[in-house]
Amino acid sequence: MTNVLRTTVLLAALTALFLVIGGAIGGNQGLFIAFVFALLMNFASYWFSDKIVLTMYRAREVSIHEAPELYRLVQRLAQRAGIPMPRVYIIPSDAPNAFATGRNPQHGALAVTEGILRLLDEDELAGVLAHELGHIRNRDTLIMTVAATLAGAITMLAHMAQWGAIFGFGRRDDEDSGGGMLGLLLMAILAPIAATLIQLAISRSREYFADSTGAAIAGAPSGLARALEKLHYASQRLPMEANPATAHLFIVNPLAGGSWVNLFSTHPPIEERIRRLRRL
Numbered sequence: 001m002t003n004v005l006r007t008t009v010l011l012a013a014l015t016a017l018f019l020v021i022g023g024a025i026g027g028n029q030g031l032f033i034a035f036v037f038a039l040l041m042n043f044a045s046y047w048f049s050d051k052i053v054l055t056m057y058r059a060r061e062v063s064i065h066e067a068p069e070l071y072r073l074v075q076r077l078a079q080r081a082g083i084p085m086p087r088v089y090i091i092p093s094d095a096p097n098a099f100a101t102g103r104n105p106q107h108g109a110l111a112v113t114e115g116i117l118r119l120l121d122e123d124e125l126a127g128v129l130a131h132e133l134g135h136i137r138n139r140d141t142l143i144m145t146v147a148a149t150l151a152g153a154i155t156m157l158a159h160m161a162q163w164g165a166i167f168g169f170g171r172r173d174d175e176d177s178g179g180g181m182l183g184l185l186l187m188a189i190l191a192p193i194a195a196t197l198i199q200l201a202i203s204r205s206r207e208y209f210a211d212s213t214g215a216a217i218a219g220a221p222s223g224l225a226r227a228l229e230k231l232h233y234a235s236q237r238l239p240m241e242a243n244p245a246t247a248h249l250f251i252v253n254p255l256a257g258g259s260w261v262n263l264f265s266t267h268p269p270i271e272e273r274i275r276r277l278r279r280l
Contacts, residue, residue, distance in 0.1 A: 006175055014147060014198050020155050050101040050141075053246055059089035059111045072119065074110060074129055081133045081217045086110045095240035096120070096231055099249035100132035101141050110137040119234055120227055127214060127224030128231075128251055134213030140206040144248050147202045158189075203248045203266040211273055212280065221277040228252065228277075232270040 022033060064071040071088055078085050086100070086108035096116035102108035110132050120128065135141055215221035231252045240254035247255055248266035 006079075014154070014202075017194060017198070021158060022155060047103065049175065050103065050107065053099075054089060054109060054111065054161055056243060056246065057091045057111065059091045061087055061089050070112070070125075070251045073126060074133075077126060077130050077133055077217055079138050080219075081110065081130070083133065083137050086133070086136060090114060093240060095238045095254065096234045097240055097252060097254050098128050098132055099246075099251065100135045101249060102136060103142050104139060105136050108133075108141070109149075110136070112241070115234070115238070116231070119230055123218075123223035124227035124230065126167045130218035131210050131214030131251055133217055133225055134210040135206070137217075138206070138209060139214060140210060141249075144206060147198075166181050184189070191241075200266055204268045207268055208273070208276065211277055214222060215277055215280050221280040225274045225277040228270055228274055232276070 062071065062135075064075075067088065067090065070090075074088050075085055083105040086102065086105075087110070089109060089111035091097075091111055091113045094115040095113055096119045098112040098116055098157060099108070100108060100110050110129065111275040112128075115124070116128065209223065211221075214224055218224060228251075235252050235254065240250075241252070242254035247253055252270065253267045
């Protein structure tokens, strides 16, 4: 199964899960409300997600006069990727990381921290920037925003279903009272877990795809492989103060955590990413 087909199936599963839990709460009316709500949330994500996340991290847009080396490097790589020049931002943080956002290649934005500019050499930075430009070219920025929005909405509906089960709401007249409430309660518990696992599967699939795309844009996988190794160790020593809801955007997981936390990480294992890049 290709990355595109796998992502499409997983996004469809998220949408279906959202509609099912909406129907469980309010029957046909709940199903319709959930459908409309999903459309509105995806519309808002499409238009405003880039502005929200850039503001969240106090990212400052820079021009070619303010950051000439960074700007020209992005410009050169964007030409090789065959996409319009994205807006370039610098985040005031010592933690080394980077992310891309924007609803399509025509409205792309690329943000890097001050820490990553100090840590990486030119080839390594080019690999990171090429990876992020790969996300823009593959429209991963939109895909992951929609996935995160749907997963968050499912969690919210699950909380509503949980309270509905406790207070006796959400069942239809033809349902058995005990069985209906038990089913609703089980759905309220399991739906957020399922949504999270689906979101993680989408995120990890897109990261692998962006790694291979970035290696092609940069012209060699070695720079990105070395950069990932450096970023992995540096992020462990200096984790970023990041919102967990946006962790999937960054090139490496900005949140600190042990092996148990890594099981639920939005990113594939760094060792596996490096191994795949070196196989290229």
